[in-house]
Amino acid sequence: MSLALRSLGPALAVPAAALLAFELWFAATGRVSDTIAPPSQAFWRLAAGLADGSIVAMTVETLAATLAGLAVGGGLGLAAGSVLALTRRADMTARYVVEMLRAIPSIALLPLALLIFGFGYRMEIFVVAFATFWPVLILSHSAVLAVEPRLIDVSRMLGFGPLSTLSKIVLPAAAPRLATALRLASGIALVVAVTCEITANPQGLGNGLMRAQESLQPALMWAVLLWIGVIGYTANRALLAMERRLFAHRSDVDTSVAA
């Protein structure tokens, strides 16, 4: 912890200096702009938006779509990845299909989702689910493959069926890598949700950002941008901390890599 506190100074020094420079520049020139606002105004606008609930409401919309999409895409990806890793034939059959479909940039499905679902949560959840399905599939596939084969022999010896092998042996053994997959996928989910909102869906933080820009409110625009960054960064750090806490005792897990 003391290490974390000691690294906090250098970590904050650069952004603090940049913000201060901007602030002083605005104060010195007295400039008013449609594109940039003094940092103090952006922070003030963020605090006001959080206090009056407007930014909170947008955050809830974005996070709801992010989490729902992550649950659908991640759940299906985990199921498909484990099944493929455990059944050789299906694995060989699926590989080109997987390579092909996952190459489609998720955001390209936005027009199709719009066509099928119209505006609202469902289309955003669909795109987020598609975007998270492939990385979770691939990461859980390799996580299950990395499980010690002798453990699977043990379960066979104990007469476990496929389902109990999966739930009692494979998934617990693969848990640390699955947690990493969850962290990466949650980052992707947030990015895709915000992108959907910026591009088309009239709800959430992405849309708030876009409207702030269109209505020439730079303070609000920078406030929302900063807030999105804070959410993404916090979620990543929280999941990373959870991984370390849960799996720190396991010798087979390298929790030192923060990437």
Place this chain on the structure above:
Amino acid sequence: MTTRDRHGLAAVPFGLAGLAVLLAAWWSVTALALVPRTFLPAPALAWAALVRGWTVGDLAGQTAQTVLRMLGGWLLASLAGVALGSLVGLSATARRYLGPSLAFMRALPASAVIPVAIAFAGLSPGMVLGVVAFGSLWPTLLSTVHGFATIDPRLRDVASALHMSNAAFVWKIGLPNALADILTGMRLSMTVALILSVTGEMLAAQQGLGQAILLAARSFRSADLFAGLILLGVIGIASTLVLAAVERRCLRWR
């Protein structure tokens, strides 16, 4: 991808069979009209739209636009990412001061800077290129920093014993040792670059596949929409394959 080498050549027929199954499933869903045709065209219709768009229409031109945008932004991002990453990676002090800010920027959805970029540069091709470059900068930059940070300390001792300048260190020790990380970062950057090119085209009404599929969806031309999706998938696969080949070639000496 881990599955690629797991089964060897014997798996190829299975893989092709998988594609056939996908195509058959697609065809039967449309033939039985399980899904409205406005959402999912028959495979033959999508193929016809692809051929027509490529020969008569402007699909080839739009594909070229998207590919150029993606490659241009990616090249800018790669150059800047490796250069900045080497600078930051050189000193532990710089990593301590800049690392957290860079990690914060990476966590920021790249598309979230689009509104800001529009405010600064308007709905111009330059704006989209800037967003593509900015967004795809982070994977390369951070993996370059990571590559430099994990250089064997003994190599640093060697460099100082030889009185190497910083530039010589970067060129002779840093970049070769960080190459694996850099190439991984560049591959991730390429994926981001394609996504942002498409997003930028949709938002800023720039010529390209992004706009083409958006217009196709708005006018309920699902065959054209799927033709665009297929092309985007092909671009995605082709860029990954090319970069994977480059990676194998560059890392052969290790």
